[in-house]
Amino acid sequence: MKESLFYKNASEALFRERDRLISFCETLDKSPKDKKQKIAEYKCAKYRCATVGRICMLLYHGNRVYQSSAIHIDIENRLKQSTDVLAILENASDEEKIDSKLYYGISAIAEDILVDLQKKISVATDWEKIELDERIGGLQFAKACLDEAWQKRKDVIE
Numbered sequence: 589m590k591e592s593l594f595y596k597n598a599s600e601a602l603f604r605e606r607d608r609l610i611s612f613c614e615t616l617d618k619s620p621k622d623k624k625q626k627i628a629e630y631k632c633a634k635y636r637c638a639t640v641g642r643i644c645m646l647l648y649h650g651n652r653v654y655q656s657s658a659i660h661i662d663i664e665n666r667l668k669q670s671t672d673v674l675a676i677l678e679n680a681s682d683e684e685k686i687d688s689k690l691y692y693g694i695s696a697i698a699e700d701i702l703v704d705l706q707k708k709i710s711v712a713t714d715w716e717k718i719e720l721d722e723r724i725g726g727l728q729f730a731k732a733c734l735d736e737a738w739q740k741r742k743d744v745i746e
Contacts, residue, residue, distance in 0.1 A: 593744060594687040595651050598737035602644045602730060609637035632722045639701070639726030643734075646694045654686040663693035670696065691738045698731045 591599075616623040616630050623630055650660045667673055673692045680688045702724060709720045 590655070591651075592683075592687050592741070594691065594737050594741040595647070596737075597740050598690075598734050599644070599647055599651075601733040601737065602640060602647060605729060605733075606637060606640045606644050609633045609640065613637070628718075632718065635719050635722035636726040636729075639723045640730050642701075643694060643698055643727070643730035646697060647690060647734075650690050650694065651686065654689060660689075660693075662697065663689055666696045666700070667693045687738075687741060691734060695731060695734055698727050698734070702727045702731075 612633050613630060616626055646660075646662065650663050653660045667677065667689060670692070673688075673696070676692065677685060677688055705720050705724050705727070709717055709724075712720055
């Protein structure tokens with residue numbers, strides 16, 4: 589499967605963070621004593637990993653599906669909600685369509701999740717706020733990875 593510059597840069601950054609968080613948690617899972625001492629950090633890493641992992645999987649499966657000339661339902665449904673993005677996609681070359689769908693679709697999904705989490709934080713208890721903060725941080729990180737990869741792609745094109 590051919591990997592675009594956008595996909596390569598975004599997936600490397602996202603999967604590196606996801607793998608770092610998984611490694612941290614797995615290391616603590618092997619040592620109950622250390623895990624007990626670092627349970628707050630462990631839980632925070634799990635929450636952050638969940639949101640980063642979700643964006644990783646959208647990117648990975650979206651790319652895989654679009655490369656096979658199929659459609660990714662979650663991404664397509666979100667893209668349909670934005671006439672501005674549909675216009676961009678309509679004018680994009682065949683080579684740019686996949687990257688554009690991945691970037692704009694996944695970015696919009698991440699923003700939707702972010703808005704939902706931010707609404708919940710105002711009524712959350714102390715530990716729920718920490719969980720939501722970690723999930724929000726993971727989404728912000730993932731969105732920043734997508735944005736950076738998109739900018740690098742644009743810099744090469746221009």
